Amino acid sequence: MRSAAKLKPGQGPLDYGNRTWLKVLFVSIFFILYAPILTLIAFSFNTDRRGIVWRGFTFDNYVKAWNNDSLIEALTNSLVIAFVATIFATILGALAALLLWRFRFPMKGGYEGFMALPIVIPEICMGVALLLFFVNSGMMGFFVSMPWPLNLGNIIIAHVTFCFPFVAVVVRSRLVGFNRQLEEASRDLGASEWQTFWSVILPYMKPGLIAGALLAFTLSLDDFVITFFTSGPETVTFPVKVYSLVRRGVSPEINAASTVLIVITVVATVLAMKLQAPPKADKG
Amino acid sequence: MSDAIVSIRNVTKSFGGGITAVDRVSLDIAQNEFFALLGPSGCGKTTLLRMISGLETPTSGQIIIAGEDMAFTPPNKRPTNMVFQSYAVFPHMTVEQNVAYGLKVTGVPGDEIRRRVGEALEMVKLTQLATRKPDQMSGGQRQRVALARALVKRPKVLLLDEPLSALDAKLRDDMRLELTRLQETVGITFIIVTHDQDEALSMASRIAVMDRGSVQQVASPAELYEHPRTRFVADFIGKVNLIDARVHRQIGRKIDCEVRGVGRMELLSDGLVGAQVAIAVRPEKLKIASQEPSSAIRVMGKVRHVAYFGDTSHVVIEAADGLSLSVNVQNESRHGGSGVERGQPVWVHWSPEDSIVLTE
Numbered sequence: 164m165r166s167a168a169k170l171k172p173g174q175g176p177l178d179y180g181n182r183t184w185l186k187v188l189f190v191s192i193f194f195i196l197y198a199p200i201l202t203l204i205a206f207s208f209n210t211d212r213r214g215i216v217w218r219g220f221t222f223d224n225y226v227k228a229w230n231n232d233s234l235i236e237a238l239t240n241s242l243v244i245a246f247v248a249t250i251f252a253t254i255l256g257a258l259a260a261l262l263l264w265r266f267r268f269p270m271k272g273g274y275e276g277f278m279a280l281p282i283v284i285p286e287i288c289m290g291v292a293l294l295l296f297f298v299n300s301g302m303m304g305f306f307v308s309m310p311w312p313l314n315l316g317n318i319i320i321a322h323v324t325f326c327f328p329f330v331a332v333v334v335r336s337r338l339v340g341f342n343r344q345l346e347e348a349s350r351d352l353g354a355s356e357w358q359t360f361w362s363v364i365l366p367y368m369k370p371g372l373i374a375g376a377l378l379a380f381t382l383s384l385d386d387f388v389i390t391f392f393t394s395g396p397e398t399v400t401f402p403v404k405v406y407s408l409v410r411r412g413v414s415p416e417i418n419a420a421s422t423v424l425i426v427i428t429v430v431a432t433v434l435a436m437k438l439q440a441p442p443k444a445d446k447g
Numbered sequence: 448m449s450d451a452i453v454s455i456r457n458v459t460k461s462f463g464g465g466i467t468a469v470d471r472v473s474l475d476i477a478q479n480e481f482f483a484l485l486g487p488s489g490c491g492k493t494t495l496l497r498m499i500s501g502l503e504t505p506t507s508g509q510i511i512i513a514g515e516d517m518a519f520t521p522p523n524k525r526p527t528n529m530v531f532q533s534y535a536v537f538p539h540m541t542v543e544q545n546v547a548y549g550l551k552v553t554g555v556p557g558d559e560i561r562r563r564v565g566e567a568l569e570m571v572k573l574t575q576l577a578t579r580k581p582d583q584m585s586g587g588q589r590q591r592v593a594l595a596r597a598l599v600k601r602p603k604v605l606l607l608d609e610p611l612s613a614l615d616a617k618l619r620d621d622m623r624l625e626l627t628r629l630q631e632t633v634g635i636t637f638i639i640v641t642h643d644q645d646e647a648l649s650m651a652s653r654i655a656v657m658d659r660g661s662v663q664q665v666a667s668p669a670e671l672y673e674h675p676r677t678r679f680v681a682d683f684i685g686k687v688n689l690i691d692a693r694v695h696r697q698i699g700r701k702i703d704c705e706v707r708g709v710g711r712m713e714l715l716s717d718g719l720v721g722a723q724v725a726i727a728v729r730p731e732k733l734k735i736a737s738q739e740p741s742s743a744i745r746v747m748g749k750v751r752h753v754a755y756f757g758d759t760s761h762v763v764i765e766a767a768d769g770l771s772l773s774v775n776v777q778n779e780s781r782h783g784g785s786g787v788e789r790g791q792p793v794w795v796h797w798s799p800e801d802s803i804v805l806t807e
Contacts, residue, residue: 347502348535348593350522352549352600362552366539 200425207418224419234420237404243312244390244400245383248322252379255323256330257372261364263331264338279332281325290392293321297393307395314398321393322383329382330375337371370438377435381428451475451511452636453499453604458508460494468494470660471508476604476638476653481630483651484640487683491660492640496606499638500529513603528597529606532613534589536581542568542592543577549600567599570629587618598633607639611646623650644684648672656680672729677807681727688733688772689805690726694719702804708770709746716804725805732801733774735762735786735793742796748772750791760785764795 210219228234263275281289297303297317306316341364349359387402394400399407401424408417453476460469469491476482484492497503499510501522510517513526528549537545546567550560568574571591581589590610597605610626611619627650630637641647647654648668655665656679664676675681678689692706697720701713706726714726739745748766755778762774762785772795776785787793 342533342535344531344533344535345537347522348529348531348537348596349548349552351500351502351527351529352552352596353523354548354552355523358552362548363537 203418204422204425207415207422209415209418211415213412224415225423228416228419228423231416233399234401234404234408234416237399237401238420240312240315240398241384241401244315244318244322245380247315248319248326248383249376249380251319251323252326252383253330253372253376256327256375256379257334257368259327259331260334260338260368260371263335264341279328281328282332286325286386286388289321289325290389293324293389294392297321303395307397314395317393317395318390318398318400321389322386325386325389326379326382329378330372333375333378334368334371337368337374341367374435374438377431377438381431381435385424385428450478452478452480452513453638454509454511455495455499456509456511458495458498458505458510460491460498460503461506467660469498469505472657472660472662474655474662474665476636479634479636481627481637481650481652482639483647483654484638484657485644485647485654485683486642486657488642489659490657492642492657493608495657496529496608496638496640499604500527500606501525502529526603527606528600528602528604529608530590530593530597530610532609534586534593534613536589536592536596538581541578541580542573542584545581545592546595546599549596563599567595570598570632571595586613587622590614590622594629598629598635602635604636604638607637609640609642611641611643619646626650648684656683658683673803675727675803675805678725678727678805681725681803681805686730686773686775688728688730690728690770692724692726692804694722694724696720704804708766708768709744712744712799712802714799714802714804716806719806722806727803727805728772728797728801730761730773730775731759733772733795733797735764735774735776735795737793740794740796743799744802745794745796746770746772747792747794750787750789750793753785753787753789755785762787764793766795 206217207224208220208222209217210221210223211217259278263271263278268274294303297306302317302320306314308314309316345363345367346359349363350356354362385402386400387406390400391403391406394403401420405417405421408414453474455472455474455476458469458472459467461467472491472495484495486492494503498505499512501517501520501524517525537548540548543564546564547560550563555563565574568577571594573588573591573595576584576588581592584592590613607626611622614622623646626637626639639647639651648671651668653665653667654671656663656671658679664671664680666674671680671684675684675687681687682689690706690709692704695703695705695711697703697717698713700715700717702716702724703711703713704724704726706712716724734740734742746764746766748764748770750762751765751771752763754761758778760776760778762776764772764774766772774795776787778785
């Protein structure tokens, strides 16, 4: 201990964080990753109309974005889609996770792999595939002719398709830590399987369900590619709207609206990560 | 046995891959007994306990609890409750909710639940901690929750799976007394699974020693220790000197045998003539003497090792023909210890009735 105390800070074998080159690397990585986003946020407070030179601080862009009806309509659409898709994706994902955790059946490995496929398939392929499916099955025409919010149906179905595997993966990994003796104890104490599920297994799954739901929500909220392919001609979601506005030049309004979206996404992600943190050693 | 609360008849449990965990076991466990299933890990004792609870189904054979065949009774309908090795206390419920759980799911009315939970918590001395969550409790306290949760159901049989293995040594001694006290107070049959012979000997009124899926012997602790029926039981319960011997002839109720390193002796037994048997002698039954003793059985040897344990010393003596004997010596006075030193030539002697002849 004595000789260790004489070492200067930063010389210990695990004190990587104190080395200069590492600090430089650390800072530059963060700069490259976050400089564009910080610029976007900073320029959402810019008074310059063109949004290229910094001229002064204002909240006007937020007010303008709020008063832009088509932008708000797009945001409402996005939130409705994300909300409904999250509910369905969470239920389906939780059921898939339970199935894979609880039962043994032939081809289980294959099923598990195929279920996770939407996570790895390029979004563009998913988008094209879903578009073809909707058009050929006549669902596209059916949903497009419906009144709001039912005309979002095809987008919601598409979002559920790519969101639920994420929920399933998160919930499954939570279930791995479940002490099966808790289930046995519940049965032994007189509970039926159904009672055991509701009062023992489901409460254990809860953090995983919430984390999975938040993940699904953020994924759905900012999805562009799949939405672009599967939306009808009249329906516009927030990312699609931003894309069409950017083509006519970047305005600080878009910056403001994007900042709002970033905040929503970051908050949801942070919550999801907190809840998804591995459970403390389960002492049961 | 007609007053058996649990009757296990010819029960076998095989798992896939040709593993037979429990092999044709028959046992009768009486009302109010503190019964122990004792054996090394993998001997099938836990599987047997789980079959009694209904968490495992026998491949063949019959389990009868309180006169009813349990073949088609699921665990939630059996008059048994279990204390799990990991305690399996529900982490998202308070102590109170944990204890109330088993009553709530079976539809016991609210005020009765409150009364019985209160009584159960008092019984395990947890009234003060009723509103705590399990992660704010020690292992010993969680175990009490598991006990209260099982006892509040008023089962006919309480099953305990290695209940003390996760506790530290001091707590384990307290819990042993506590469990015996509880069993006497509630008057319920306790069946405990353990690999710890001290635990079984000190708590149980009867013990079934199991090895590789089958029951070797069922007897009271003293009977098991002093009259083991097989080499396995003699060796597993306490320490023992096992000496090879060959039976020469039967003389009345005695056998005349040649014991390795000791010589000819006559012992009370029915041995097959010509058979290889083992003579078992407990280390505390052996005596050390510096002069040639007059006992019928005596061996000359040399002290090879002395281990000091405070109250006793364990002395290992090497005799002729590769025979090695362990002797426990009481350290009766503060000076002198065991009174022997390494390398010292000594006599070891014991009385013929302390020798157990084991044919299996």
